[in-house]
Amino acid sequence: MIPLVLPSTSDAATPFVTRLGAVRGGDNRDARLLSDAGGIALYSGDVGLFTIDRPEGINLEGDIVLVDPCAGRAERLIRAGSDHNTLLVTERCDQLCIMCSQPPKKTHDDRFAAFTDACLLAPERSVIGISGGEPTLFKAELLELLETVLGKRPDLAFHILSNGQHFEQDDVERLRQPCYQRVQWGIPVYSADHISHDQIVAKEGALARLEKSFCHLLAAGARIELRTVMLSDNYHDLPRLARYVATRLPFIEHWSLMQLENAGFAKNRWDALYVDHQQDFAPLGQALDHAILLGLDVRLFNIPRCSVPQEYRRHAMASISDWKRRYAPACAPCHERDQCGGFFEWHPKDADLKVVPL
Ligand code: SF4
Known part of the structure; x- marks a missing residue:
């Protein structure tokens, strides 16, 4: 690592x-x-x-x-040779997702000034990730960082992971500024069913609040990547979620379907939460079919390419950050290794036995 x-x-x-x-x-x-x-x-x-x-x-x-x-x-903070630089701006969060890979903490260390300095020194044309916790709990500081950096460094761009619970009507004008076209918001939706989504994020009314935020973000012309972690709780409902995304959220740029990371809360709940897409690809395949048919740009994250049927393989991205990525010994002769994210460093090793070099 x-x-x-x-x-x-x-x-x-x-x-x-x-x-x-x-x-x-x-x-x-x-x-x-x-x-x-x-x-x-x-x-x-x-x-x-x-x-x-x-x-x-x-x-x-x-x-x-x-x-x-x-x-x-x-x-x-920013490694010069890497495309996977992410700034953790807070460890506080107002959700408690059952599979959270980075469980929230109550404390907050305000490092926005240092992060602003770091971004201003970033290599040309970097895309800088921002995550938490929930970054928009400190929305004023976050937006100030973005506007300061993008005002001085028009070559940079940001990708921000957010639970989307805190966008308001009052934000719309501000988010309409041209600099926000260099910001993409990565926002999770886990189910089209309100009860199911709310249970996964452990917050009552979360999907309803998220839908309000989407209205504000749509009005602002914000760029959105939708994210869905696959769990035993939502896996069989993915085709329905695909229809929900295509009909209710057609303005998104990408929909990323992600395999579970064996870290944080998911580590102790692995057997209950993990779903092996290789054993039962049908719900994922149907969701992909719907999404593709309805014109969504759909991507598979945290999934080895050889575990995906050939007809869907072009959607599997090398999404795992370089600093926490590993490959199985059997991957050595694979011709698609450069396009494959392999495994998280901490992914159960029994998965190594299933790799089939392409
Ligand atoms: S053999 Fe390894 S590198 Fe090749 S697709 Fe499978 S997991 Fe990825």
């Missing part, structure tokens, strides 16, 4: 954001590499000298890090 947090030392009094480089760039937040020996990289920047433990084989050149001198760590 690619490490995102590294031990670090610094005499600075407070945390700081800096971009690491062999030569110092034109920004006063750039730091220059002075030496790299014995697994310790020594840098010089406006804050003085600091070190970062660099694991063998890990290239830090161009990374944008948040160094916390008190905690003795450097967080790799």
